[in-house]
Amino acid sequence: MINNSPVLVPLLFLASAISIPVLAIKKTKVAYPVTIVASFLSVVISSYNIFCVWRDGPLTYHFGGWFPPIGIEYVLDPLSSFIALVVNVVAFFVLWHSSGIQEGEIPGKSVPYYALTLLFLCGANGIIVTGDLFNLYVFLEIFALAGYGLIGIGEKQAPVASFRYLIMGTVGASFYLLGIGFLYIVTGSLNMADVRNILPHVYGNPALAAALSLIVIGMGIKMAIFPLHGWLPDAYTYAPSTTSALVAPIGTKVAAYVIIRILFFVFGVKFVSQSLPITDLIAWLAAIGIIYGSVMAMAQKEMKRMLAYSSIAQIGYIGLGIGLANPLGYIGAVLHILNHAFMKGSLFLVAANLRKNAGHSDISKLDASYRKKLPWSMAAFTLAALSMIGLPPTAGFFSKWYLALGAIDKGNWVFLAVILISSLLNAVYFFRILEKVYLAPPPAQTAGEDLPPETKRREGSLIGEEKYSLMIPVVILSFSLLLIGLLNANIVKEVIQRIIPLGM
Amino acid sequence: MTDFILGHYVYWSIIALLIIGLYGMIFKNNLAKKLIGMTIFQVSIIMFYVASAVKWSATVPVLDPVTGVADAAKYISPLQHCLMLTAIVVGVATSGVAFSLAILIYRHYKTLDESVLLERMKSP
Numbered sequence: 001m002i003n004n005s006p007v008l009v010p011l012l013f014l015a016s017a018i019s020i021p022v023l024a025i026k027k028t029k030v031a032y033p034v035t036i037v038a039s040f041l042s043v044v045i046s047s048y049n050i051f052c053v054w055r056d057g058p059l060t061y062h063f064g065g066w067f068p069p070i071g072i073e074y075v076l077d078p079l080s081s082f083i084a085l086v087v088n089v090v091a092f093f094v095l096w097h098s099s100g101i102q103e104g105e106i107p108g109k110s111v112p113y114y115a116l117t118l119l120f121l122c123g124a125n126g127i128i129v130t131g132d133l134f135n136l137y138v139f140l141e142i143f144a145l146a147g148y149g150l151i152g153i154g155e156k157q158a159p160v161a162s163f164r165y166l167i168m169g170t171v172g173a174s175f176y177l178l179g180i181g182f183l184y185i186v187t188g189s190l191n192m193a194d195v196r197n198i199l200p201h202v203y204g205n206p207a208l209a210a211a212l213s214l215i216v217i218g219m220g221i222k223m224a225i226f227p228l229h230g231w232l233p234d235a236y237t238y239a240p241s242t243t244s245a246l247v248a249p250i251g252t253k254v255a256a257y258v259i260i261r262i263l264f265f266v267f268g269v270k271f272v273s274q275s276l277p278i279t280d281l282i283a284w285l286a287a288i289g290i291i292y293g294s295v296m297a298m299a300q301k302e303m304k305r306m307l308a309y310s311s312i313a314q315i316g317y318i319g320l321g322i323g324l325a326n327p328l329g330y331i332g333a334v335l336h337i338l339n340h341a342f343m344k345g346s347l348f349l350v351a352a353n354l355r356k357n358a359g360h361s362d363i364s365k366l367d368a369s370y371r372k373k374l375p376w377s378m379a380a381f382t383l384a385a386l387s388m389i390g391l392p393p394t395a396g397f398f399s400k401w402y403l404a405l406g407a408i409d410k411g412n413w414v415f416l417a418v419i420l421i422s423s424l425l426n427a428v429y430f431f432r433i434l435e436k437v438y439l440a441p442p443p444a445q446t447a448g449e450d451l452p453p454e455t456k457r458r459e460g461s462l463i464g465e466e467k468y469s470l471m472i473p474v475v476i477l478s479f480s481l482l483l484i485g486l487l488n489a490n491i492v493k494e495v496i497q498r499i500i501p502l503g504m
Numbered sequence: 505m506t507d508f509i510l511g512h513y514v515y516w517s518i519i520a521l522l523i524i525g526l527y528g529m530i531f532k533n534n535l536a537k538k539l540i541g542m543t544i545f546q547v548s549i550i551m552f553y554v555a556s557a558v559k560w561s562a563t564v565p566v567l568d569p570v571t572g573v574a575d576a577a578k579y580i581s582p583l584q585h586c587l588m589l590t591a592i593v594v595g596v597a598t599s600g601v602a603f604s605l606a607i608l609i610y611r612h613y614k615t616l617d618e619s620v621l622l623e624r625m626k627s628p
Contacts, residue, residue, distance in 0.1 A: 134587050138590060138594065141597070149601060152605050156612050159605045159609045160609055160613075160621060163602065163609060166598070166601065166602050166605065170542055170546070171545065177549050178552065181549070181552055184556075
């Protein structure tokens with residue numbers, strides 16, 4: 001069905017990103033309202049889109065009225081509409097939360113910051129909806145360039161981390177470009193659906209193997225799959241809190257989506273599983289990454305850095321699900337994209353609240369007073385941590401469950417062991433925080449803390465030092481983990497079952 | 505064998521450029537030199553696309569009344585060139601962001617040398 005709706009969200013973000021610097025000439029305060037309204041509209045449009053796709057099947061839009069394969073096509077199929085909704089919902093909560101910490105962390109830079117944020121989201125949505133391989137590259141670079149800016153705006157070390165990310169990210173994007181160059185030479189088309197139809201005629205061509213490997217390596221860098229993760233820890237640690245909370249759930253997931261799209265929807269399961277052992281390679285690297293990320297996370301003293309390493313491990317789960325290349329593993333991977341976006345979003349927002357309220361996010365300095373001062377943040381942290389470990393009925397359990405079932409289905413017991421061991425390691429590094437906060441006896445009251453809580457309350461604060469805008473998004477994100485967990489059977493049956501690629 | 509090498513000399517030179525670019529990015533200590541490597545790397549990919557559009561005994565993809573439109577094989581493929589115009593723009597934007605980050609780094613640490621930089625990052 002041809003419809004305008006696939007193009008609406010990227011255009012909305014692009015238009016608002018451009019309008020922010022213009023509108024903010026006189027008043028810099030308009031940047032935030034424009035951002036949050038655009039983000040809210042994107043959530044509304046993507047919810048409507050997923051509903052339409054559900055009812056009518058895939059929606060397509062042809063740019064300039066040129067029909068594919070000549071023109072550029074935007075496609076909303078069940079997979080892209082689902083990922084778009086996840087990205088936009090998480091981004092909305094993170095941006096809502098950003099109003100409270102923005103001025104404290106990067107004073108006076110709200111106009112460029114929000115403009116870049118919207119460009120970043122424009123790129124993410126563009127990557128998700130586009131049906132054209134080269135157009136995907138362009139959006140990938142919009143997305144990445146905005147991301148470098150968002151990271152580089154942070155602490156003193158941030159430009160160095162961002163520079164390193166830029167070098168590696170550019171190599172990744174260039175490999176992707178080289179890969180689609182090979183694909184274009186062989187097939188003569190850049191439209192994904194068209195390439196899919198042409199490919200069976202040229203299956204024997206060795207250039208296809210080169211194209212596939214280059215694309216997977218390139219996107220593997222963006223996704224931070226194990227040996228290509230070098231840019232991630234520094235970038236997440238030194239970036240402003242909002243950026244970490246935005247890039248961690250969205251940035252790597254979008255790259256994972258591109259790998260799923262290219263492997264299973266462009267090359268096709270049959271070709272991928274017969275030509276090269278690339279899915280096995282992804283699965284094994286992901287398995288190493290899961291263990292490596294978890295072990296490194298245990299060694300970290302700073303919360304954001306710990307979460308960054310834990311991201312590498314969680315990306316490993318998604319990579320493992322992709323690499324298993326069977327329906328159960330695939331369900332696990334897609335479900336984990338959803339779960340990890342919510343979990344990491346809320347964990348990074350809690351780290352942001354700690355930095356805002358306590359001035360640090362150093363794990364060794366946490367003690368029992370934090371559960372009094374920041375009760376809601378800590379409750380949210382606990383819930384998200386339990387979900388990361390994978391305790392039922394939180395969401396994290398179910399994606400690991402499907403991954404484990406996929407590993408059993410494949411008959412690979414090493415992967416099953418990896419999933420179980422990593423859950424144990426997750427428990428170690430999260431419980432050491434929970435222990436400090438909840439199980440340690442309350443510290444002896446010092447003179448400064450003797451004051452009754454009423455005198456500490458400021459305007460707009462609910463309990464302790466937390467503002468509504470800092471608290472509510474975190475709480476909603478983490479409590480929705482319970483909801484996702486309880487509704488996971490419906491999500492899998494109604495949504496993810498429909499997006500299992502043909503022939504899997 | 506010589507045919508294999510000579511017949512694909514364009515691609516061999518592109519591969520050489522690609523490796524020079526990668527070498528610069530990985531082994532050079534100076535951030536500006538890394539960026540030079542990155543640019544060489546991107547240019548090699550642009551040349552790969554342009555080389556793939558080349559065709560013997562064909563003309564530029566501009567409508568020529570003498571050649572006409574009946575035989576499309578008489579024009580070289582314009583698509584790769586259009587794609588690479590976009591890729592050049594993307595490359596320029598990347599360089600712009602990269603150089604502004606390098607300037608920020610220099611302002612904070614007064615150096616662009618990576619080994620010195622890492623030492624100065626450790627001692628705040």
